[in-house]
Amino acid sequence: MRLPYLLSTVAAVLSTVAAQFVAVPKTPGLTFLYSLNCTLGEPLVVGNVPEGNRVVIPITGGTFAGPRITGKVLNLGADWGLTDRTGTFAADTRYHLLTDDGAHIFIRTSGPAQADGMLHLRIIFETGSDKYYWLNHIVAVGVLKVGDGSVWIDAWQLDSPGA
Template identity: 35%
Template sequence: MTFTPALEFAFEIRAHVAETLHIGNGDGERTEFTPIVGGTVAGPWFTGTVLAGGDWSNTRGEVCELEARYLIRADDGAVVDIVNRGYYHPAPESPDQYDGDLRVTEKGHYYRTSPIFRTDAPAHRRLTETVFVGLARPDGDDVVVIRMYAVG
């Protein structure tokens, strides 16, 4: 018996970011902080506005470990907290990944996240009870696009 999870497109986050701040260097490591200053969320599961937060990153060699935390205000006024962890690194063997006409990864890069949502708003409870995977890509110098898929 083979068990394969299904992925359902839930929403897309377009997070606007400000200039990255250098925090420091360790032994073979670079630590940085990128402010998240706004953006939008749109999709069948959830719509709203990205409020504020930031993304802490640690880069070792070519692998960048990401941990973003920010707030989203849903269109109904509820506030949702998101902690989004993931990795970004070159992956020369991987071809472009497409979802319809939207390119969701840059050619030759692995950029994936695993978010956790928190809110006590009943209308958005399923966000807090579902496993998601995010496929991310930069869109210019000041926007990161993350397409969130619910794992079924």
């Protein structure tokens, strides 16, 4: 008689534990960082490489502005984008920001084009500036829209879900 009771107790405990793992976690938030407009140079076609079709698009300048950071995009960098065998373009950029107060920030982005024509980007920042050092340790995402000879990127910091 003790075995059925023990089995039903174990089943109840396992069911409770499983329900905790199935529960939908809280959604992280996003904090707006900036909007960036970037001008582009003439593309350089590298051609078909083992990973797909590579095109280099020079980044020639621009501006960015947000609540905590503003400045300009320097004529220093490019997108080494790749179009894969399915026709999906993925950005692979390296470029440089100069804030209005003189801080230098190196940026790397990567991410695929979406069906709506926009690109979803992962953004990584590097800076030695004390004021903007916090950028080195955040997870950031961006949405890129293509214009005529330019691109717009709206960037956000990922925030932990509330307790």
